[in-house]
Amino acid sequence: MSDIPAKPLIAITMGDPCGVGPEIIVKALQQPTTFESCIPFVIGDRGAMERAIKVCGSALMLHEIKASEDAGRVPAGSIALLPLSQLAQEDLQYGSPTTAAGEAVYGYIRAAARLCLEQKVAAMVTAPINKESLNRAGHDYPGHTELLAELCRTDDFVMMLAGTVLRVSLVTIHEALADVPALVTFEKVLKTIRVTRDGVRRLTAKADPVLAVLALNPHCGEGGMFGSHERDVITPAIEAARKEGINALGPLSADTLFHFAQQGTYDGVVAMYHDQGLIPLKMLHFDDGVNITLGLPIVRTSVDHGTAYDLAGTGRASEQSLLAAISMAVGMAGNPA
Ligand SMILES: NC(=O)C1=CN([C@@H]2O[C@H](COP(=O)(O)OP(=O)(O)OC[C@H]3O[C@@H](n4cnc5c(N)ncnc54)[C@H](O)[C@@H]3O)[C@@H](O)[C@H]2O)C=CC1
Numbered sequence: 001m002s003d004i005p006a007k008p009l010i011a012i013t014m015g016d017p018c019g020v021g022p023e024i025i026v027k028a029l030q031q032p033t034t035f036e037s038c039i040p041f042v043i044g045d046r047g048a049m050e051r052a053i054k055v056c057g058s059a060l061m062l063h064e065i066k067a068s069e070d071a072g073r074v075p076a077g078s079i080a081l082l083p084l085s086q087l088a089q090e091d092l093q094y095g096s097p098t099t100a101a102g103e104a105v106y107g108y109i110r111a112a113a114r115l116c117l118e119q120k121v122a123a124m125v126t127a128p129i130n131k132e133s134l135n136r137a138g139h140d141y142p143g144h145t146e147l148l149a150e151l152c153r154t155d156d157f158v159m160m161l162a163g164t165v166l167r168v169s170l171v172t173i174h175e176a177l178a179d180v181p182a183l184v185t186f187e188k189v190l191k192t193i194r195v196t197r198d199g200v201r202r203l204t205a206k207a208d209p210v211l212a213v214l215a216l217n218p219h220c221g222e223g224g225m226f227g228s229h230e231r232d233v234i235t236p237a238i239e240a241a242r243k244e245g246i247n248a249l250g251p252l253s254a255d256t257l258f259h260f261a262q263q264g265t266y267d268g269v270v271a272m273y274h275d276q277g278l279i280p281l282k283m284l285h286f287d288d289g290v291n292i293t294l295g296l297p298i299v300r301t302s303v304d305h306g307t308a309y310d311l312a313g314t315g316r317a318s319e320q321s322l323l324a325a326i327s328m329a330v331g332m333a334g335n336p337a
């Protein structure tokens with residue numbers, strides 16, 4: 001029997017205390033509509049959240065809770081906060097994350113994942129972190145995605161960014177461009193197609209979504225003149241996926257594909273590397289884009305942007321992507337895989 005109440009409990013991790021995370025959380029939780037579909041609470045730091053409330057000129061109060069199940073009992077007009085750190089002033093300097101901040105951030109993510117795995121909350125939504133400070137604190141992960149995959153003990157995870165029109169998943173994520181070709185293997189392409197198909201089914205309720213699989217090289221390698229990944233790796237992976245009944249098409253040239261994808265021709269796009277997929281995604285969906293980790297046994301969504309140090313402390317960062325991430329998490333939690 002799960003402890004999750006009728007309205008889903010959503011754990012929001014505060015992210016880097018030196019970035020815009022705390023502010024966009026306050027701005028999102030200021031909107032009464034956020035509470036219509038879920039019970040959100042924040043896992044983070046009191047000092048950072050109090051400062052964010054001031055920065056945003058908000059009338060919200062902080063209400064500390066001791067356990068996730070208390071989140072539904074906080075008075076209206078409050079933010080439920082599960083405090084997991086007590087950072088010092090020097091760890092709260094905008095734009096200058098410290099090792100202590102990196103350690104705190106790690107604690108928020110771990111705690112949220114554990115609550116999801118124990119089914120005490122329906123989903124976790126993450127505010128942006130600084131990956132360098134996470135690593136400086138001794139946690140050697142390129143981002144939330146890989147950390148969560150390890151906590152959930154799975155290798156079959158995929159990063160997808162989704163907006164109202166485009167959904168793009170990535171075969172390789174945070175890798176130096178020079179390393180990408182060696183990492184685009186038959187197994188990784190096939191796994192990404194499979195996990196993307198399952199994810200798109202869950203997001204769209206379409207039984208047989210159409211997936212466009214991108215080439216790695218210009219003009220799909222131009223018959224081998226500009227590379228052989230299309231012939232040797234990507235086409236065989238698409239063929240294997242099609243034999244499994246997955247409606248995957250390609251390889252398709254990345255330069256033209258997004259023109260058609262933005263017209264709604266495909267239900268999902270499988271890109272070979274980070275910027276190939278995320279530049280068009282953010283061109284179209286910077287405001288409403290959501291980062292989703294597919295393939296986990298838990299629901300995790302996130303904003304599509306980073307710590308935005310240039311805006312931290314101004315109250316000007318947009319909360320739209322966080323609102324979309326909360327809404328997506330609520331939808332996914334109500335529509336199990
Ligand atoms: N999910 C996560 O935890 C993510 C973390 N990052 C981390 O964030 C840090 C900074 O990364 P950047 O590449 O500079 O990307 P960034 O997204 O932080 O900033 C890029 C540009 O977008 C603007 N921007 C970002 N969020 C905004 C918002 N909510 N409203 C209005 N404008 C916004 C910034 O002001 C900046 O001009 C890095 O340490 C990176 O690893 C980046 C992406 C996702």
Ligand SMILES: NCC(=O)COP(=O)(O)O
Nearest residue numbers: 142143144145146291302
């Ligand atoms: N570019 C997307 C990104 O950096 C998000 O990474 P993660 O922290 O969600 O793994």
